[in-house]
Structures are given as structure tokens and as C-alpha cells.
């Protein structure tokens with residue numbers, strides 16, 4: 001799944017864990033259905049410095065069904081944003097959306113004379129509904145006891161992967177790692193937060209069209225899943241019910257001031273949307289959490305552009321009876337002198353995936 005060919009080639013690189021420790025000049029690109037987010041960082045992965053940060057809207061339909069539908073348009077938005085931010089680095093890390101991948105935990109018996117990758121190919125045939133020639137695979141060893149190996153196998157269709165890589169290449173970038181947004185979020189969390197060995201916390205990235213849920217035990221992902229719902233529906237209902245522009249609807253979504261009548265009507269529309277979105281997330285989250293443990297949740301951390309929607313965190317906290325906090329993806333990052341702290345704070349919620357990508361360990365190429 002990395003920028004190298006071959007059936008299982010690059011398997012380890014998708015999770016980035018077999019790489020060295022340099023992150024110098026790494027450009028993280030999170031391509032969402034409504035916008036592209038870009039960060040540039042340098043320095044070691046455990047003490048990175050943020051040099052530049054920005055986001056730019058994508059034209060409607062450029063990303064569809066988790067696939068880059070218009071490579072030229074996406075590449076152009078990335079190229080312009082890189083130029084606007086003055087980013088010169090070319091080594092790039094990006095992620096495919098969670099719903100586009102199949103993730104499976106598997107246990108295999110590995111005898112001394114057997115090759116793990118060959119065994120995993122056989123294992124993968126059982127759960128991947130595609131010809132393996134059309135799929136790119138990666139794995140991460142979770143546990144290795146005697147002959148028993150527990151692995152996480154990650155599979156994505158090659159054409160989906162290629163679409164994201166082509167968009168980066170079209171913008172003049174060199175895609176060295178393609179990650180999955182769940183793992184990027186986990187990486188971001190690991191850098192910024194600590195949790196006890198048995199703590200169960202949930203990370204939710206609430207985007208425009210979908211929300212990804214990552215249940216962590218002791219800071220390590222136990223299970224992931226997604227909900228086909230995000231803030232996009234609420235934004236759309238605001239523009240259609242109130243006849244306001246998308247920019248104005250975004251401002252209203254964040255609780256921005258408006259004339260009292262407009263504010264009141266916006267609040268009623270937002271409140272209805274929040275109930276639906278919180279219900280959908282609540283349902284999937286409970287299911288995923290119960291597959292991991294009967295223990296209570298310690299905390300829910302939210303990120304994603306829609307995590308800022310007025311009342312959403314409160315609605316989730318009430319339903320699940322647990323504190324819901326906004327993630328600060330930059331809590332432990334050194335912030336470079338060219339970054340305006342107020343602008344970064346405004347964007348921070350949308351930059352969780354990008355921050356996780358930016359701190360991937362990348363070998364010097």
C-alpha cells in the first residue's frame with residue numbers, strides 16, 4: 001500500500017511502523033470529501049515541529065464513494081494550497097478513508113520453515129471478496145507467541161489507492177506512505193495523550209459524509225468502524241431550509257452570531273440534525289465498544305470539522321454518560337514561528353487525521 005509495486009510490496013509501510021525515525025520535511029495531505037488539509041512538519045516523530053498548516057475546499061463531487069473521482073481537480077487544489085503555504089517539501093504522506101479498507105484481525109500458525117507473508121495471502125483470500133490481484137495488502141504483527149502470530153491485515157482496492165496517489169503525484173508530490181485514517185488518528189492520539197493500560201477510550205473523527213470510530217484499549221486500537229453520517233447533512237439542511245450560502249451555514253453551525261430570527265431558525269435545524277447524528281454515532285459506538293469490553297468508557301475524544309457543531313459533543317456526552325472532549329492534535333507539537341496560533345486553533349479540529357499523518361515515521365529516501 002506504499003508507493004511501491006508488487007503483490008505484498010510495501011505491506012509494512014502502510015502502518016509505517018517499520019520505518020526509521022526521520023520526519024524532516026514531511027508533507028501530510030488529508031483528502032476529505034469537502035476539503036484538503038495539509039501540514040508540513042520536521043524533526044523526529046516524537047518531537048515534531050509544525051512548520052505550515054492549511055486547508056482548502058474541494059469542488060463538489062471531486063471525491064465520491066471514498067474514491068478520487070476527479071484527479072485533476074484534487075491535484076490542482078493541493079498544488080495551489082502548497083504554493084499558498086510556501087511548502088517546498090515533496091515527500092508526502094496521505095490516507096485512504098476508513099470505509100474504503102477491510103481490516104481484519106487474524107491468528108495464524110507459523111512454523112519455523114514458513115513465510116508469514118505467504119500465509120497471510122492465503123488467510124486474506126478467506127475474507128476479501130475481490131481477486132487479490134486487484135487488492136493491496138498490508139499487515140501489522142500484534143503478538144507473536146511461539147508459532148502463533150496475531151496480525152492485523154489491511155486491504156484496499158488498488159484503484160482506490162492509486163487514485164489518492166495520482167492526486168498527490170499530479171500536485172508534484174512524492175507519496176511515500178499511504179495510511180488509513182483510523183491509524184493516523186491513533187498515531188495522533190499516541191503523540192498527544194496518555195492512557196492507562198486498561199483504559200478504554202474512543203476516538204471519533206466526525207467528517208462531512210462519514211464518521212470514523214476507533215476504540216482504543218491502553219492507547220492501542222482494539223477495533224474500528226464507521227458511520228455513514230457526518231456534518232454534511234446538517235450543513236445541507238441549513239442551506240436549503242434557510243437559503244444561506246455554504247460559508248454562512250458553516251458559520252452558523254459553529255454557533256456564530258446572527259440576527260436573532262436567523263439564529264433561532266438555524267438552532268432548530270441544527271438541533272434536529274445533531275439528534276440524528278448523535279443517535280447514529282451512539283449506536284455504532286456502543287456496538288464497537290461492546291465487542292472490545294464490558295468495562296466502562298473513560299473518555300471520548302472527537303476530531304473532524306463537524307466536531308465543532310454546536311451541541312454535538314454535549315449530545316454524545318448525555319447519550320453515553322461519559323465526558324466528550326475535543327482533541328487538540330497539536331498539544332505536544334512545537335509550533336513554528338510562521339504559524340498564526342489563532343488560525344491554527346480555528347482549524348485544529350479538522351486537522352486530526354493530518355496531524356497523525358504528519359508524525360508518521362518515514363525513512364530517509
Ligand SMILES: Nc1ncnc2c1ncn2[C@@H]1O[C@H](COP(=O)(O)OP(=O)(O)OP(=O)(O)O)[C@@H](O)[C@H]1O
Pocket residue numbers: 031032033034035036206207208209210211230231232233234235250251253254255304305306307308309310350
Ligand atoms: N465552522 C464550522 N463550525 C462547525 N462545523 C463546521 C464548520 N465548518 C465545517 N463544519 C462541518 O464540518 C464538516 C466538514 O468536516 P471535515 O473537514 O472533517 O470533512 P471532510 O474531511 O472534508 O469529509 P469526510 O472526511 O467525511 O470525507 C462540514 O460538513 C460541516 O458539517
Ligand SMILES: [Mg+2]
Pocket residue numbers: 031032033207208353
Ligand atoms: Mg475527513
